[in-house]
Amino acid sequence: MQKTIILSNEQIQHKTKRIAYQIYESNISEKQVILAGIKxxxxxxxxxxxxxLEKxxxxxxxxxxxxxxxxxxxExxxxxxxxxEYKNKSLILVDDVLNSGTTLIYAAKLFLEVPLKRFKTVVLVNRNHKKYPIKADFKGISLSTSMQEHICVEFEGKEAQAFLE
Incomplete structure (x- = not known):
């Protein structure tokens, strides 16, 4: 199977920094934010x-x-x-790829059971194949791909790459 690099390590670093600035701008008056990363x-x-963000x-x-x-x-x-610890705080839900929206919407449901000050979502790659009404507030890149194609993000130490397979 052929892998096509869609984001290099350097590009992921730039997108991460840009997302951090966007989070800071939307939470400029906050003393604390919660970054909730999906496993x-x-x-x-x-x-x-x-x-x-801390830099x-x-x-x-x-x-x-x-x-x-x-x-x-x-489950x-x-x-x-x-x-x-996150009640009445600004919470940002983070995942690597938004495919159908299933994982993001079920994770969001958990946080909607607790009163939050603000709730936003972040993904590195947004695929535009949603079957649920959830969107990424901050995204690294949006791609229109076929359902047969697969996006894979690999994090290895300080290095990272995103592939289209």
Whole structure:
């Protein structure tokens, strides 16, 4: 199977920094924001955004991992921090790729059960194949792909690449 690089490591770094600026701009009056990364790649991407955000802003950034089974999103979803820590705060839900919107909408549902000050979503790659009414407020890149194509984001230490397969 042929892999086509759609985002190089340098491009991902630039997009991460731009997203950090967008988050800062929309939360400029906040003392603290919660970055909730969906397990595995979403959480790794959230960590990278946190690093970039801390370099450009005085905002205290709290990382939260969202543990969800992407194949069975109706099963129990948990977070690495208690709900009391994000209640009435500005929360940003982060994932690597927005395909159908299934993972993002079920993860969002969890956070909608707690009163939040503000709720936004971030993805590195937005595929425009949504079957649920959820959108990415901040995105690295939007691609129109066929349903047969697959987007893969690989994070290896400080390096990262996004492929179209």
């Amino acid at each position: 595995e790649n979403g959480f790794i991407f959230a960590k990278r955004i946190k690093e970039a 450009i802003s005085p905002i205290d950034v709290v990382l939260c991992e969202v543990i969800i089974d992407k194949k069975k999103p109706l 129990t979803i948990t977070t690495s921090i208690p709900a009391s």
